[in-house]
Amino acid sequence: CRAVGSQRAHLSSIGKRFQLDDVIEAQQFDRDTLSAIFEVADQMENVEKNLPRSQILKGYIMATLFYEPSTRTRLSFESAMKRLGGEVLTTENAREFSSAAKGETLEDSIRIVEGYSDIIVMRHFESGAARRAAAAAKIPVINAGDGPGQHPTQALLDVYTINREIGKLDGITVGLVGDLANGRTVRSLAYLLAKYDNVKIYFVSPDVVKMKDDIKDYLSSKNVKWEESADLMDVASQCDVVYQTRIQRERFGERIDLYKEARGRYIVNRNVLSVMKENAVILHPLPRLDEITLDVDEDPRAAYFRQAKNGLYIRMALLKLLLLGW
Amino acid sequence: CRAVGSQRAHLSSIGKRFQLDDVIEAQQFDRDTLSAIFEVADQMENVEKNLPRSQILKGYIMATLFYEPSTRTRLSFESAMKRLGGEVLTTENAREFSSAAKGETLEDSIRIVEGYSDIIVMRHFESGAARRAAAAAKIPVINAGDGPGQHPTQALLDVYTINREIGKLDGITVGLVGDLANGRTVRSLAYLLAKYDNVKIYFVSPDVVKMKDDIKDYLSSKNVKWEESADLMDVASQCDVVYQTRIQRERFGERIDLYKEARGRYIVNRNVLSVMKENAVILHPLPRLDEITLDVDEDPRAAYFRQAKNGLYIRMALLKLLLLGW
Amino acid sequence: CRAVGSQRAHLSSIGKRFQLDDVIEAQQFDRDTLSAIFEVADQMENVEKNLPRSQILKGYIMATLFYEPSTRTRLSFESAMKRLGGEVLTTENAREFSSAAKGETLEDSIRIVEGYSDIIVMRHFESGAARRAAAAAKIPVINAGDGPGQHPTQALLDVYTINREIGKLDGITVGLVGDLANGRTVRSLAYLLAKYDNVKIYFVSPDVVKMKDDIKDYLSSKNVKWEESADLMDVASQCDVVYQTRIQRERFGERIDLYKEARGRYIVNRNVLSVMKENAVILHPLPRLDEITLDVDEDPRAAYFRQAKNGLYIRMALLKLLLLGW
Numbered sequence: 001c002r003a004v005g006s007q008r009a010h011l012s013s014i015g016k017r018f019q020l021d022d023v024i025e026a027q028q029f030d031r032d033t034l035s036a037i038f039e040v041a042d043q044m045e046n047v048e049k050n051l052p053r054s055q056i057l058k059g060y061i062m063a064t065l066f067y068e069p070s071t072r073t074r075l076s077f078e079s080a081m082k083r084l085g086g087e088v089l090t091t092e093n094a095r096e097f098s099s100a101a102k103g104e105t106l107e108d109s110i111r112i113v114e115g116y117s118d119i120i121v122m123r124h125f126e127s128g129a130a131r132r133a134a135a136a137a138k139i140p141v142i143n144a145g146d147g148p149g150q151h152p153t154q155a156l157l158d159v160y161t162i163n164r165e166i167g168k169l170d171g172i173t174v175g176l177v178g179d180l181a182n183g184r185t186v187r188s189l190a191y192l193l194a195k196y197d198n199v200k201i202y203f204v205s206p207d208v209v210k211m212k213d214d215i216k217d218y219l220s221s222k223n224v225k226w227e228e229s230a231d232l233m234d235v236a237s238q239c240d241v242v243y244q245t246r247i248q249r250e251r252f253g254e255r256i257d258l259y260k261e262a263r264g265r266y267i268v269n270r271n272v273l274s275v276m277k278e279n280a281v282i283l284h285p286l287p288r289l290d291e292i293t294l295d296v297d298e299d300p301r302a303a304y305f306r307q308a309k310n311g312l313y314i315r316m317a318l319l320k321l322l323l324l325g326w
Numbered sequence: 327c328r329a330v331g332s333q334r335a336h337l338s339s340i341g342k343r344f345q346l347d348d349v350i351e352a353q354q355f356d357r358d359t360l361s362a363i364f365e366v367a368d369q370m371e372n373v374e375k376n377l378p379r380s381q382i383l384k385g386y387i388m389a390t391l392f393y394e395p396s397t398r399t400r401l402s403f404e405s406a407m408k409r410l411g412g413e414v415l416t417t418e419n420a421r422e423f424s425s426a427a428k429g430e431t432l433e434d435s436i437r438i439v440e441g442y443s444d445i446i447v448m449r450h451f452e453s454g455a456a457r458r459a460a461a462a463a464k465i466p467v468i469n470a471g472d473g474p475g476q477h478p479t480q481a482l483l484d485v486y487t488i489n490r491e492i493g494k495l496d497g498i499t500v501g502l503v504g505d506l507a508n509g510r511t512v513r514s515l516a517y518l519l520a521k522y523d524n525v526k527i528y529f530v531s532p533d534v535v536k537m538k539d540d541i542k543d544y545l546s547s548k549n550v551k552w553e554e555s556a557d558l559m560d561v562a563s564q565c566d567v568v569y570q571t572r573i574q575r576e577r578f579g580e581r582i583d584l585y586k587e588a589r590g591r592y593i594v595n596r597n598v599l600s601v602m603k604e605n606a607v608i609l610h611p612l613p614r615l616d617e618i619t620l621d622v623d624e625d626p627r628a629a630y631f632r633q634a635k636n637g638l639y640i641r642m643a644l645l646k647l648l649l650l651g652w
Numbered sequence: 653c654r655a656v657g658s659q660r661a662h663l664s665s666i667g668k669r670f671q672l673d674d675v676i677e678a679q680q681f682d683r684d685t686l687s688a689i690f691e692v693a694d695q696m697e698n699v700e701k702n703l704p705r706s707q708i709l710k711g712y713i714m715a716t717l718f719y720e721p722s723t724r725t726r727l728s729f730e731s732a733m734k735r736l737g738g739e740v741l742t743t744e745n746a747r748e749f750s751s752a753a754k755g756e757t758l759e760d761s762i763r764i765v766e767g768y769s770d771i772i773v774m775r776h777f778e779s780g781a782a783r784r785a786a787a788a789a790k791i792p793v794i795n796a797g798d799g800p801g802q803h804p805t806q807a808l809l810d811v812y813t814i815n816r817e818i819g820k821l822d823g824i825t826v827g828l829v830g831d832l833a834n835g836r837t838v839r840s841l842a843y844l845l846a847k848y849d850n851v852k853i854y855f856v857s858p859d860v861v862k863m864k865d866d867i868k869d870y871l872s873s874k875n876v877k878w879e880e881s882a883d884l885m886d887v888a889s890q891c892d893v894v895y896q897t898r899i900q901r902e903r904f905g906e907r908i909d910l911y912k913e914a915r916g917r918y919i920v921n922r923n924v925l926s927v928m929k930e931n932a933v934i935l936h937p938l939p940r941l942d943e944i945t946l947d948v949d950e951d952p953r954a955a956y957f958r959q960a961k962n963g964l965y966i967r968m969a970l971l972k973l974l975l976l977g978w
């Protein structure tokens with residue numbers, strides 16, 4: 001959002017103002033802000049469970065402006081808004097249906113939609129689109145993924161989940177497994193983990209989808225220890241968190257052979273579970289195919305469905321903070 | 327739903343618990359349960375008409391998870407939820423947009439969506455999908471049609487309509503007309519009618535879309551009298567209910583000639599009306615093409631639009647019962 | 653809507669009944685009704701800005717039945733309904749998804765949807781569809797655009813914006829610029845302006861998309877002075893309102909050369925601004941491409957984003973009037 005107009009001012013007068021106007025990228029959060037957001041998210045678990053449900057966002061409207069469909073992310077945000085008593089305007093195929101198809105700029109579209117709503121949640125296919133939208137808008141904008149760029153609420157919910165499950169973020173050992181070249185999730189997570197002390201990261205991935213140098217350099221510059229390994233069993237035995245990801249077929253084009261080879265390379269199954277620490281957890285941004293076998297689900301260390309649910313709490317917290325303040 | 331978790335328990339503590347956890351198929355209802363549901367549906371007519379509208383489901387969220395589009399069924403369920411003060415999360419093209427397109431299992435999808443909602447209404451293209459979803463879910467699941475399988479709320483509203491219009495279900499004579507091979511509606515209706523005493527059923531259909539033997543055998547096993555007839559006028563003169571259906575073009579493939587012949591074979595028009603009993607009614611699951619002529623609409627025995635409206639009351643009743651109990 | 657049924661009667665008993673049952677075309681409004689609607693729209697600006705937000709339409713359901721997608725119009729109506737506390741049922745692709753695809757008549761579809769809602773907002777691809785829907789429906793219908801026909805709420809918001817910005821409608825000079833052959837917006841606006849006294853209209857358009865004779869004849873019959881001009885600078889210097897429109901590429905088929913020539917012909921830029929009166933305004937129905945340059949946006953006379961926002965107030969006013977009365 002560009003500025004705090006007179007409307008914003010009275011909308012956010014309920015609590016102490018949230019120091020951020022928009023949620024655009026994972027890096028914008030410092031440790032203290034993250035801790036404070038996590039506390040609000042903790043409260044949201046009760047808000048969501050108890051009846052009667054909260055009405056703190058009654059009368060507020062969230063516009064979900066999705067230029068590419070992502071049902072899961074959209075439903076998560078919309079549930080978060082409704083659990084707090086707010087209303088939702090939805091468009092899940094803005095690229096095809098909206099004025100964008102006629103050649104309207106993103107900035108013009110935002111200036112229209114901000115007239116209909118109090119906060120915009122935007123998914124876009126172009127990196128940097130969320131920043132442009134926030135620059136054009138007078139109301140808060142949350143980035144729900146902009147192409148290969150950022151997906152900050154996913155990164156937040158990942159770190160929040162680690163903190164809830166392991167009880168700390170300093171001093172943890174994390175194994176990032178699978179498609180490390182194309183997954184923006186693991187890239188954002190690496191950025192956020194670098195804010196904590198004594199974190200050790202293992203990269204375990206097929207050769208064709210290795211973690212790129214920019215992240216490795218960034219981690220080194222922040223004194224985060226990292227190591228590449230081809231031995232998932234060894235890594236799993238040392239980690240607090242095994243973060244598995246899906247090999248993204250759509251990135252392989254016609255090289256189905258390479259895709260198939262990569263896809264079968266590192267599977268989290270009961271063998272992997274058997275060497276993991278008792279209090280370690282397995283995370284996954286979902287959807288999963290067969291990179292985590294179904295028989296892992298029953299193990300208490302399989303935390304990926306709890307992780308998805310935590311996304312609801314994080315999004316409830318962000319909506320509350322951006323609209324009402326602390 | 328798999329089990330009554332702690333969350334379910336307090337959500338459903340308002341009234342006496344509904345004996346069913348999910349609505350998956352028409353057969354799961356016995357006569358007494360049907361009667362009790364119909365009483366609740368009767369009350370819903372007042373709830374829907376009076377202002378201020380009911381808020382008994384305020385704070386509850388229904389997810390409409392449609393893997394194939396069905397605007398009418400979706401709007402009916404969503405209206406039912408909103409008439410009771412509840413909220414709705416919608417996805418009307420889950421097959422294409424959601425994680426299902428990336429290869430996620432239905433069970434995984436359900437485990438995510440149940441984290442965002444209190445009840446799931448699902449439409450799917452595969453027979454048996456609703457049962458699988460209910461087995462995976464901790465919250466109630468309502469089957470809004472699963473491929474050639476079941477569409478139980480349609481069957482319920484059909485029987486409810488007959489009871490409202492005719493005043494009874496025992497001892498009635500029903501003519502099922504049109505596409506009896508492909509219409510899941512008439513199949514489900516036949517199952518439910520078999521629960522009542524002294525019901526007589528006539529099948530009137532073109533040869534290519536005759537009622538299949540499984541239903542005939544089932545009716546015989548339940549001592550329901552049934553008869554095939556090619557004489558719509560004769561049947562109409564004897565029936566309490568003439569249940570007309572659309573010939574489904576999409577089932578004929580390239581045999582347009584067969585489709586056209588079947589489509590014109592049995593039309594409900596003013597001639598048919600002229601032989602019908604004074605208190606008989608014409609039903610149709612809609613949409614209709616020309617199998618009921620427009621000049622029939624004005625006759626008070628044309629009950630198909632009232633039937634559609636009854637679908638709203640039945641769905642309001644089921645949502646109330648599954649979420650709050652009796 | 654066909655008649656005031658018993659349900660309508662009690663729904664609209666709150667205030668004095670609105671004299672219109674439906675909103676189908678711009679011509680149905682006389683000067684006095686327009687003035688009165690504009691007063692209600694003025695009040696809606698406060699309703700929309702203040703917290704807690706209005707709940708006057710709580711318990712009412714609006715069905716947005718869009719047979720062709722129009723995200724902007726849809727979101728504007730849905731925001732209007734929600735800002736007044738009402739609920740919304742949405743279908744944004746009714747042509748493809750609904751029973752219409754199976755051959756159901758519009759009238760049958762309307763009879764179903766009216767059972768689920770209190771008011772229908774319909775967008776359709778066929779001229780005259782809104783009138784047919786209103787004739788079939790017992791509840792109010794608002795035309796949100798029916799093909800090349802009418803888009804009355806756009807016309808209302810245009811006139812409302814002129815009145816707010818200029819302070820009057822009698823005696824104004826308006827320049828209609830751009831695609832005057834295909835834009836239903838400028839056609840409806842011309843109809844409405846003819847209700848006011850001493851209005852002067854200039855038509856400025858490329859030869860291939862000139863204003864058609866029916867409108868010119870209509871204006872002449874109503875004693876509205878009009879003139880064609882090829883000199884945008886001269887017209888701009890005399891006008892109170894410069895109403896720019898987009899050249900609609902989709903109307904040119906394969907004649908891209910003609911489209912490109914027409915598109916570049918009349919651009920509103922800072923040169924045009926420099927000759928405009930101090931209190932004049934620039935309007936545009938949006939979306940715009942490059943027919944208004946971006947550097948115009950900062951000028952206070954650039955009123956097109958305020959115009960879009962006014963659409964919200966007009967639609968809030970109409971929803972209030974149709975459902976509750978004055």
